Amino acid sequence: MIKVTNLEKSLGGSKILNNINLNIEKGSIYGLIGPNGAGKTTLIKTLVGIYEPEAGKVMINGESIKENTKIKSRIGYVSDFQYFYPNFTVSEMAWFYRNTYPMWNEEKYNSLKNIFKLPNKKIKRLSKGMKTQLSLLLNLSISPEVLILDEPTSGLDPVIRRKVLNLIVDEVSINNTTVLTSTHNLLELEQICDHIGIMYNGEILLEENIDEIKSKVRKIQVVFNGTIPEEIKNHKDVLHIDYKGKVYQFVVNDNLDEFIEETKKYNPILLEMIDMSLEEIFIYKMGGVGYAFEDITL
Numbered sequence: 001m002i003k004v005t006n007l008e009k010s011l012g013g014s015k016i017l018n019n020i021n022l023n024i025e026k027g028s029i030y031g032l033i034g035p036n037g038a039g040k041t042t043l044i045k046t047l048v049g050i051y052e053p054e055a056g057k058v059m060i061n062g063e064s065i066k067e068n069t070k071i072k073s074r075i076g077y078v079s080d081f082q083y084f085y086p087n088f089t090v091s092e093m094a095w096f097y098r099n100t101y102p103m104w105n106e107e108k109y110n111s112l113k114n115i116f117k118l119p120n121k122k123i124k125r126l127s128k129g130m131k132t133q134l135s136l137l138l139n140l141s142i143s144p145e146v147l148i149l150d151e152p153t154s155g156l157d158p159v160i161r162r163k164v165l166n167l168i169v170d171e172v173s174i175n176n177t178t179v180l181t182s183t184h185n186l187l188e189l190e191q192i193c194d195h196i197g198i199m200y201n202g203e204i205l206l207e208e209n210i211d212e213i214k215s216k217v218r219k220i221q222v223v224f225n226g227t228i229p230e231e232i233k234n235h236k237d238v239l240h241i242d243y244k245g246k247v248y249q250f251v252v253n254d255n256l257d258e259f260i261e262e263t264k265k266y267n268p269i270l271l272e273m274i275d276m277s278l279e280e281i282f283i284y285k286m287g288g289v290g291y292a293f294e295d296i297t298l
């Protein structure tokens with residue numbers, strides 16, 4: 001698992017990470033979203049030990065990553081830009097990883113090679129998407145205990161993108177790997193992640209368990225027999241109210257059953273539950289903590 005406490009990092013004289021705390025359970029897929037410049041890559045580089053924080057700690061499986069080559073050899077890291085030796089071929093790069101990472105799995109490498117189907121060219125002759133694929137291929141082959149991915153699907157075509165998402169999910173279900181991935185694609189997060197963190201201005205503004213938030217935050221449509229009761233209008237668990245004519249839509253943050261019971265006391269003509277996408281849920285949740293969701297993502 002990944003545990004981050006009170007992490008602070010400055011670059012070029014500016015504070016980039018501000019008191020970051022994370023607790024990512026083993027076997028979990030944690031999605032990090034946030035606008036350009038929020039600090040996602042800086043956080044990721046600090047997690048893998050490329051940057052040294054001024055304050056705070058990064059622990060992986062209970063051990064500090066600082067000067068810990070044993071732990072670092074079990075971290076798969078796919079960066080936003082790939083820094084391979086440009087004159088190495090794909091096979092030579094695999095040779096390098098095979099000789100560097102003690103838990104290299106040749107069988108896994110061979111089966112992944114059939115999925116990615118990369119030409120054995122020099123790295124400098126590969127496209128951006130091919131280099132990302134190579135990085136995924138190599139980092140999955142080292143038998144990572146922790147996989148840290150910085151926008152791993154950006155620049156991939158839709159077919160490979162889907163394969164990569166499936167590979168990440170397989171990696172977790174087969175090997176119980178812990179994954180942290182950044183992305184700008186909320187739909188992708190919804191498809192593979194169990195937890196999500198929203199980053200803004202170097203801080204984690206909101207952290208949620210996706211299943212929990214989807215079961216807790218619900219939209220309910222109600223038509224009252226008369227005007228809306230004050231008690232319902234000012235209900236503590238209502239995040240947002242919309243209405244068109246007599247049809248009210250409530251976004252309820254928690255204690256759904258309690259809200260429904262209280263609403264039923266007023267004998268509404270209609271009371272029904274409406275499905276919400278994760279994006280819609282976050283729009284309201286972010287509004288609840290004083291931010292416009294559009295400013296925060298995508």
Ligand SMILES: Nc1ncnc2c1ncn2[C@@H]1O[C@H](COP(=O)(O)OP(=O)(O)OP(=O)(O)O)[C@@H](O)[C@H]1O
Nearest residue numbers: 011012016034035036037038039040041042043080
């Ligand atoms: N080497 C550096 N020196 C100084 N400032 C930096 C450096 N690298 C990044 N920054 C600044 O740190 C902030 C966070 O950048 P970072 O790359 O972590 O954001 P991000 O959330 O990954 O953005 P994106 O979604 O665009 O990839 C930005 O304001 C950026 O200008």
